[in-house]
Amino acid sequence: MKKISKKAEEMTVKELASYIDYSVLKPEFTEEQIIELTKDGVKLGCATICINPGYIELCTPYVEGTETGLCPVTDFPFGTSSTESKTAQVEIAAGYDTVTEIDVVANFGLIRSGEYEKVTADLKACADTAHKYGKELKVIFETDALTEEQIKKTCRCCMEAGADFVKTSTGFLTGYELRGAAPDVIQLMMDEVGEKCKIKGSGCIRTREHFLQLIDMGIDRMGVGYKSVPVVLGLES
Numbered sequence: 001m002k003k004i005s006k007k008a009e010e011m012t013v014k015e016l017a018s019y020i021d022y023s024v025l026k027p028e029f030t031e032e033q034i035i036e037l038t039k040d041g042v043k044l045g046c047a048t049i050c051i052n053p054g055y056i057e058l059c060t061p062y063v064e065g066t067e068t069g070l071c072p073v074t075d076f077p078f079g080t081s082s083t084e085s086k087t088a089q090v091e092i093a094a095g096y097d098t099v100t101e102i103d104v105v106a107n108f109g110l111i112r113s114g115e116y117e118k119v120t121a122d123l124k125a126c127a128d129t130a131h132k133y134g135k136e137l138k139v140i141f142e143t144d145a146l147t148e149e150q151i152k153k154t155c156r157c158c159m160e161a162g163a164d165f166v167k168t169s170t171g172f173l174t175g176y177e178l179r180g181a182a183p184d185v186i187q188l189m190m191d192e193v194g195e196k197c198k199i200k201g202s203g204c205i206r207t208r209e210h211f212l213q214l215i216d217m218g219i220d221r222m223g224v225g226y227k228s229v230p231v232v233l234g235l236e237s
Contacts, residue, residue: 001190001199001218008215013233017045019215020232021071021200021223023171024051031058037226042068044233048101050223052076053093060098069100071138074126077172079105079140083122087129094133101136105170108142111154119154123161131162138165138200138221143185144176151185155192165221166193169203180204186219208232 008016022041024034034051038059041049048071051059056072063070074089075081081089086104093102104126110119123139130137139158143151158166166189169180179185180203189199201214202223211232214222230236 001195002220004215004218008212011215013235014045016211016215016233018047019211019219019222020044020046020229021048021050021202021221022046022229023202023223023225024049024055025073025076025171027052031055034058035062038062040226041229042066044229046229047221050103053089056093056096056099060096063098070096070098071101071103072099073103073105073140073170075105076103076140077105077170079107079142080109083125086122087125090126090129090137091133094130094135099135101138101164102130103138103140103167105140105142106154106157108145111141111146111150111157116153116157120157120160123157123163127162127164136164138167139163140167140170140202142170142173143168143189144173144178144180144203148188151188152192155189155197159193159196163197165198165200167200167202167223169223171203171223171225178204181210181214181219181222183210183213183217186214186217190218205232208234 024037048069050071053072072093127137181201198220200221206228
């Protein structure tokens with residue numbers, strides 16, 4: 001949990017943008033769209049651009065020499081590949097200098113099955129692979145598909161696995177009530193991990209009020225879609 005020295009409403013646009021992982025993940029995006037959105041995120045000073053792993057080389061020239069890194073999202077959006085497949089994806093992504101962090105989707109079917117030892121082993125293999133290259137790993141829970149107890153237990157899995165961040169949602173879940181980075185869910189995760197993991201909220205962050213509230217709570221990072229970025233930064237209503 002980040003310790004903040006001033007209220008979010010007093011921060012500059014650049015300070016606020018440093019909390020954002022700019023989401024460029026829709027599978028229908030063309031290469032031209034991905035490049036333009038990456039350039040926009042870099043211009044604003046976002047922490048990272050979240051992309052699908054196949055576009056690392058495409059986006060690399062636009063983040064090189066900037067304060068913005070690439071954050072490939074591996075095993076997205078289901079998290080159901082084998083551990084060997086997940087670690088291979090992490091290893092490939094981590095080998096790029098422009099990649100600063102890597103997201104991975106936890107197997108939330110295993111979480112719902114109560115197979116927490118398997119979940120921990122899967123995530124530890126991913127975290128160990130990322131750390132071998134000096135990259136941080138964020139673990140996506142898909143919290144809207146989980147109970148509070150399952151969220152707490154998955155937080156413990158992440159701590160045991162050595163993950164750097166715990167994260168709420170992919171933004172691609174269907175068939176559930178979508179709450180994403182609701183303040184009560186973020187607080188639940190904060191209470192569970194304490195200082196052992198950083199917190200990333202994602203999903204349903206579409207208003208400036210919500211964005212600023214999460215910063216004041218002490219959140220470390222937020223995944224925000226391209227349409228919502230200018231809104232949360234106060235650049236347009």
